[in-house]
Amino acid sequence: MSENIDNHVFCTVMEDEVSLRRHLAELERILDMIPALITVLSPNGKLLYVNKAILRYTGLHMDDLKAGDARMLMFHPEDVERLKDLRQSGLGQGSPFELEMRARWHGGDYRWVSIHYEPLRDENGQILRWYATGTDIHDHKHTEERMKQENVFLRDEIDRTSLFEEIIGKSDALRAVLQELNKVARTDSTVLITGETGTGKELIARAIHKRSMRSGRAFISVNCAAMSPGLITSELFGHERGAFTGALQQRKGRFELADGGTIFLDEVGELPPDAQAALLRALQEREFERVGGSRPIKVDVRVIAATNRNLQVEVSENSFRTDLFYRLNVFPLEMPPLRHRPGDIPLLVDYFVNHFAKRAAKKIERISQRTLNALQTYPWPGNVRELQNVIERAVIVTETDTLTVDERWLVDQPCVRQEFGRRLDDDLTAHERTMIEAALAESRGRVAGAAGAAAKLGIPRSTLESRIRALKVDKHRFKMDCA
Numbered sequence: 001m002s003e004n005i006d007n008h009v010f011c012t013v014m015e016d017e018v019s020l021r022r023h024l025a026e027l028e029r030i031l032d033m034i035p036a037l038i039t040v041l042s043p044n045g046k047l048l049y050v051n052k053a054i055l056r057y058t059g060l061h062m063d064d065l066k067a068g069d070a071r072m073l074m075f076h077p078e079d080v081e082r083l084k085d086l087r088q089s090g091l092g093q094g095s096p097f098e099l100e101m102r103a104r105w106h107g108g109d110y111r112w113v114s115i116h117y118e119p120l121r122d123e124n125g126q127i128l129r130w131y132a133t134g135t136d137i138h139d140h141k142h143t144e145e146r147m148k149q150e151n152v153f154l155r156d157e158i159d160r161t162s163l164f165e166e167i168i169g170k171s172d173a174l175r176a177v178l179q180e181l182n183k184v185a186r187t188d189s190t191v192l193i194t195g196e197t198g199t200g201k202e203l204i205a206r207a208i209h210k211r212s213m214r215s216g217r218a219f220i221s222v223n224c225a226a227m228s229p230g231l232i233t234s235e236l237f238g239h240e241r242g243a244f245t246g247a248l249q250q251r252k253g254r255f256e257l258a259d260g261g262t263i264f265l266d267e268v269g270e271l272p273p274d275a276q277a278a279l280l281r282a283l284q285e286r287e288f289e290r291v292g293g294s295r296p297i298k299v300d301v302r303v304i305a306a307t308n309r310n311l312q313v314e315v316s317e318n319s320f321r322t323d324l325f326y327r328l329n330v331f332p333l334e335m336p337p338l339r340h341r342p343g344d345i346p347l348l349v350d351y352f353v354n355h356f357a358k359r360a361a362k363k364i365e366r367i368s369q370r371t372l373n374a375l376q377t378y379p380w381p382g383n384v385r386e387l388q389n390v391i392e393r394a395v396i397v398t399e400t401d402t403l404t405v406d407e408r409w410l411v412d413q414p415c416v417r418q419e420f421g422r423r424l425d426d427d428l429t430a431h432e433r434t435m436i437e438a439a440l441a442e443s444r445g446r447v448a449g450a451a452g453a454a455a456k457l458g459i460p461r462s463t464l465e466s467r468i469r470a471l472k473v474d475k476h477r478f479k480m481d482c483a
Helices: 002-033 052-058 062-067 070-074 077-082 084-093 138-160 172-185 201-210 232-237 273-285 311-316 322-328 342-359 369-377 383-397 429-442 453-457 461-471
Strands: 037-041 047-050 097-104 110-121 127-136 191-194 219-223 262-266 302-307 331-334
Touching (some): 037 052, 052 070, 052 097, 062 070, 070 077, 070 097, 084 097, 172 201, 191 201, 201 219, 201 302, 232 273, 273 322, 342 369, 342 383, 369 383, 429 453
Parallel strands (some): 219 262, 262 302
Antiparallel strands (some): 037 047, 037 127, 097 110, 110 127
16 A cells, blocks of 8 residues: 555656656747747856857857856856856845846857846745846947947037137138038038148137037047057057057047047147058048957048148158048138238137136226237237237236236247247248257257157157258257257
């Protein structure tokens, strides 16, 4: 009798086990039909099963997952380590939780996925297993990150925006530029803005962007002269992790951040040869590769460039690529120097006086006629930027309601005008010669090196050598004349 009972119990258990296995097999078949990425885990997080969608997504085989560390195979090692404690904490608490991490993709890269963990409990509340459902959020994550980066740059651009709220002036010279601006603004053509330092080239670039179909997207301004020559390609086009010493993580370049919008390349004539080549490819093919990467990245960017150099001369001297010049010079705009638009000076003075007086909490109602005459006859080698600085200084020192400018501020003083931070101005040969001679005097005739004249002037050595030859300056005879 006892033996019959034992046999009956054994048979019942076997039938239950067979039934359970059949149900599990049916469940697995159902899970394999679901396009979502589904993983079944033990109560302590050990991998029990993955559906076919995961195998297709990752390009892995079930044997691979059983033989090795499944999580290290399926996910980015950095994320496995970074989220290890959070995952264990979630499993230990027994409540549903979510993690975002990079999963292996069959294309050979990693993609961002959101994984939702849900416990399955028995009638007593004990966890039998965990079901983890993954959703690909890579495109959403990429868009979110791009918008975040754009917002950072847009805030930065707002902080650094010029004092101008609009382009000020009504001279014929300025009107001619604005007419051309309106023609090109609604196209996607590349624009090259030329003109002396301080004429408002960036202001024109912003006006083009504002009037374009891209006005709702990012305007990324890049000062090519302010970047290290060795890193400028990385700044423009980004780099992969480990591309060079100090590249601890992947970084997007300015072109990627400007995708859909406009990138403004100020001082484009300062680009070193390797950056010129990379820029040429980006203009020709609308794609580029990050430094240290091999995957082409396509972007939709309008390019506006500016320079105070004569790029045609630079081309003839082989310091600027001919093909790049023609790619940039699709629609040229030349900003007139302030000395060619003296009628705009009263308008600019009025604008600057109001702006700086408000900032200084002063009430300035008029400007002396003598001062206005002096401002209109001065040649303004620094153009609108120099005028802006002079008015700011005058507002600070003015104690009455009438603005006056100390005319000594407007007198050229050859040895005082050693503004090494400025770029050379081809139209002001006398000033250019003075700047070069002063820099050579301070560097004792040395051109190259950190303490050389080229570094003091903020220009490439080859450019300075070229200008020295053109101006017939003898660099070997310089002592400390201006000391």
